[in-house]
Amino acid sequence: MLTPPEKILFAIAVLISLYFTYHSFAKMAAVIGRGAGRLNLDDLPRRLGAGLVALVGQGNILRRRPVTSLFHWAVAWGFLLYVIVNLADVLQAYLPGFRFLGNTPLGGPYRFVVDLASVMILLGVVFFLLRRFVAAAPALSFRPNVMLHPAAQQGIRHDSLLVGLFILGHVGFRFLGESFLIAHESGDPWQPLAGAVASLWSGLATTQLLIGWHIFWWLALGLILLFIPYFPYSKHAHLFMGPFNYMSRPPRPSPGALPAIDFEDESLEQFGATVLTDLHRTHLVDAFACIMCNRCQDACPAYLTGKELSPSALEVNKRFFIKQNFTGLADGAADETPLLEFALSESALWACLACGACIDVCPVGNEPMFDILDIRRSQVLMESQFPAELRGAFTGLERNGNPWQVAGDRLAWTEPLDFAVPTVEDNPDYEVLYWVGCAGAFDSDAQRTARAIATLLHAAGVNFAVLGNDESCTGDMARRAGNEYLFFEMAQANIEILTEAKAHQRRIVTGCPHCLHTLGQEYGALGGHFTVLHHTQLISELVGAGRLKLTGGAQEAITFHDPCYLGRHNGEFDAPRELLSAAGLALNEMPRHRQNAFCCGGGGAQVWKEEEPGQAAVSASRYAEAESTGAATLAVGCPFCARMLSDAGQSLPVRDVAELVANRIA
Amino acid sequence: MNIITLVKQAPDTTQLSGSLDGLKLLAEGAPRVLNPWDEYALETALQLVEAHGGSVTALMVGPAAATETLRTALAMGANQAVLVDDPALAAADTLATARTLAAAIGKLAPFDLIIGGRAGIEGNTGATAIQTAALLNLPLVSYVAALKTVDPAARTLTAVRLLDNERQIVETPLPALLTVVKExxxxxxxTFMQLRKAKKATIPTWNLADIGLTAAEVAPQVSWLAELPPAGQARLELIEGSPAQAAAQLVERLSKQQII
Known part of the structure; x- marks a missing residue:
């Protein structure tokens, strides 16, 4: 029990803390409000659920760094428990004789769990502090070639130390306070750990024990009152901004599906993001949610091969830029510093492979890839600043409908086949539209794959047709390279052609995951709703239905490279593997596979430009990983993965799953 | 500086391929673009205006449909575009086109500089700009690969001309007419904003009467009788051997011929 003056003093302290909390949180809200678009808070119960699952489940945290994540789990659950503990402690201090859950059957177990949790939290935080400050874990630092906000290097250390000491202080003081209380009440079998500490105070008088409890009660709860208003200035805000991020993200058909721009809206003056406040609000939430764990950096193929890009540095830089301009940004001051001056370098901007690994791995739901592609949009649409090599591909899309600037026949690949591939014109009653893609039409290796796909469809008796010379690039390359207007024009033209061909009433199959993604996940926002399958999905379905018999054949060792736009972006990991196994091939998985697969180096329009300077080529790194499996063949499911990986070495033949399966038709 | 760039519409040669007869590109209705050489002229003009102030006018002689191509020049940043279109110009040769350009330039005067591409990509005569300079009595500097100094106050310009076997550094008083090469x-x-602006811009079209010419003055003297593919095929030689050997041989041959 507090004394009456203490009660008044604490109530005043709470009011003062609330006053400052209101101001700092309002400031954070105002900064987020400066962003474009709106946060999505429709369907709140479901979204609250999503936030809670992220908070309590810690699912995406436990996927990587098992030891650290386990300690984090302990700290996070302990902290959740401490919300109750703090409220209970305040009530106990105000209400005479009140003990939370008191002598009910739950009273003892409650104290036991809190006793244990307190020590778990303390151990966890000591581990975190040792990891950062003593072991100097390399995962927590950035390579010197990565642009870092001048305030960030020291800022992260200060903030981390402050957060660590705050938790140690808050939980440690509360634990000590409890030990004095236990000593005063001569023992509590339910609190063995605090009880052990209590034995140290055996020589103290009752009043001294009570004074001890008073001091530590004030220290523990006073720290909370001090820290709460500080939250928006600290990365520790991740504990609620992370779950809030999961709650308030705009709905996306797939994790990397980009939002469309309405180019017919004449009032639009800003395209893409030039300055911080051009970013979507959800990406300003990202900056507050980031806990600077660098897990995205660990998963980023650009960073891992020595490029200037680190997705976490991008979030950290946003955060420190906000911190330095907090009041101005909150008060609506002009925001004129280009993101390219503080958030990431130009080389970093163009190093992104749009593979989506950063989004996938982030424990607080951040989407750094969206920022990068949004800045690319502004560089192309507003500034006309982009790698010179991309110009050829843009011109090719504009004039020839393909990024190679080839003006050839899109049906040339069919010539060696011993059956005819019908066009929609020849076969208007088709069931499946085979979208060949530019690679299938013009790249010699991908033409081989296209023939394999057609052969499989033919063998299974699928009633299919192609668009032939009416087909053109989906615009994927333009979109990933920031040329959203070109994408918009190509998408509109394709939607018209596909609708005319009645493809929206049938199914589309494609051999290219980039076409799969663009047609299936991104055309919807522009009014084109199509059911699109990857060839491995359709062929797997045909095998399953018994329409396609495979010989099985010799057990040859094979490894499979998950295309980012089939796997992470479209959630298909099983179909290609099922097919390979049905074809009698034994799969040796690479260390990074399925959800954790590593990009081939071609994504994000990289195929069409020189790789940014770094230590290694992304494709070489992946190729070496494939070689390490000892497999005889590297199977792929994407013509661009095939191109990148077959150019990366000679020891391992690179073959599309369709080809491998077509060779084993019974 | 007020700069006039001479631009024209040309067939889209990126549509050219083994399976498509190049001459079809000349046919009516085939895709048309801004003559690629003229893009370099426009870029030169735009950079000069960015450095010294002033405005860029894109001037074209061509059919009404060419207005769309002129929008490319506006999208790149030209301040205004003018099309000269008249039925009497349908079969214009280079001299007729030059007379038309000269008359239109007279109407656009005063100006400090006229810049054109080195040639039109399909006719490839490279004569129109030269004839225009003669008609306007302007100094001509052709095949410009770089501008060393431009002094609008002293009204002089120093340019580097790129010829087959030499580079020349030439000084000329202004106004003058330059033709530029892709180097x-x-x-x-x-940018998208410029594309949107260009889409909505009004492009004035002048006929011969507007620029004070008569049909007789632009009657063609030269006419095209036939368009044929080139007589000789390019000599193709395959270097045999492993990729490494072939590459080594290729490098040796290229450096022997001083290509690299």
């Missing part, structure tokens, strides 16, 4: 710069890619 001079990298033409810009229009």
């Amino acid at each position: 001079i710069n990298e033409p810009r890619f229009p």
Whole structure:
């Protein structure tokens, strides 16, 4: 029990803390409000659920760094428990004789769990502090070639130390306070750990024990009152901004599906993001949610091969830029510093492979890839600043409908086949539209794959047709390279052609995951709703239905490279593997596979430009990983993965799953 | 500086391929673009205006449909575009076109500089700009690959001409007419805002009467009788051997011929 003056003093302290909390949180809200678009808070119960699952489940945290994540789990659950503990402690201090859950059957177990949790939290935080400050874990630092906000290097250390000491202080003081209380009440079998500490105070008088409890009660709860208003200035805000991020993200058909721009809206003056406040609000939430764990950096193929890009540095830089301009940004001051001056370098901007690994791995739901592609949009649409090599591909899309600037026949690949591939014109009653893609039409290796796909469809008796010379690039390359207007024009033209061909009433199959993604996940926002399958999905379905018999054949060792736009972006990991196994091939998985697969180096329009300077080529790194499996063949499911990986070495033949399966038709 | 760039519409040669007869590109209705050489002229003009102030006018002689191509020039950043279109110009030869350009330039005067591409990509005569300079009594500097100094106050300009076997550094008083080669710069890619602005811009069209010419003055003297593919095929030689050997041989041959 507090004394009456203490009660008044604490109530005043709470009011003062609330006053400052209101101001700092309002400031954070105002900064987020400066962003474009709106946060999505429709369907709140479901979204609250999503936030809670992220908070309590810690699912995406436990996927990587098992030891650290386990300690984090302990700290996070302990902290959740401490919300109750703090409220209970305040009530106990105000209400005479009140003990939370008191002598009910739950009273003892409650104290036991809190006793244990307190020590778990303390151990966890000591581990975190040792990891950062003593072991100097390399995962927590950035390579010197990565642009870092001048305030960030020291800022992260200060903030981390402050957060660590705050938790140690808050939980440690509360634990000590409890030990004095236990000593005063001569023992509590339910609190063995605090009880052990209590034995140290055996020589103290009752009043001294009570004074001890008073001091530590004030220290523990006073720290909370001090820290709460500080939250928006600290990365520790991740504990609620992370779950809030999961709650308030705009709905996306797939994790990397980009939002469309309405180019017919004449009032639009800003395209893409030039300055911080051009970013979507959800990406300003990202900056507050980031806990600077660098897990995205660990998963980023650009960073891992020595490029200037680190997705976490991008979030950290946003955060420190906000911190330095907090009041101005909150008060609506002009925001004129280009993101390219503080958030990431130009080389970093163009190093992104749009593979989506950063989004996938982030424990607080951040989407750094969206920022990068949004800045690319502004560089192309507003500034006309982009790698010179991309110009050829843009011109090719504009004039020839393909990024190679080839003006050839899109049906040339069919010539060696011993059956005819019908066009929609020849076969208007088709069931499946085979979208060949530019690679299938013009790249010699991908033409081989296209023939394999057609052969499989033919063998299974699928009633299919192609668009032939009416087909053109989906615009994927333009979109990933920031040329959203070109994408918009190509998408509109394709939607018209596909609708005319009645493809929206049938199914589309494609051999290219980039076409799969663009047609299936991104055309919807522009009014084109199509059911699109990857060839491995359709062929797997045909095998399953018994329409396609495979010989099985010799057990040859094979490894499979998950295309980012089939796997992470479209959630298909099983179909290609099922097919390979049905074809009698034994799969040796690479260390990074399925959800954790590593990009081939071609994504994000990289195929069409020189790789940014770094230590290694992304494709070489992946190729070496494939070689390490000892497999005889590297199977792929994407013509661009095939191109990148077959150019990366000679020891391992690179073959599309369709080809491998077509060779084993019974 | 007030700069007039001479631009024209040309067949889209990126549509050219083994399976498509090049001559079809000349046919009516085939895709048309801004003559690629003229993009370098425009870029030169735009950079000069960015450095010294003033405005860029894109001037074209061509059919009404060419207005769309002129929008590319506006999207790149030209301040205004003018099309000269008249039925009497349908079969214009280079001299007739030059007379038309000269008369239109007279109407656009005063100006400090006229810049054109080195040639039109399909006719490839390279004569129109030269004839225009003669008609306007202007100094001509052709095949400009770089501008060393431009002094609008002193009204002089120093340029580097790129010829087959030499480079020349030439000084000329202003106004003058330059033709440029592709080594001079990298033409810009229009921003979306410029594309949108260009889409809505009004492009004035002048006929012969507007520029004080009669049909007789632009009657063609030269006419095209036939368009044929080139007589000789390019000599193709395959270097045999492993990729490494072939590459080594290729490098040796290229460096022997001083290509690299």
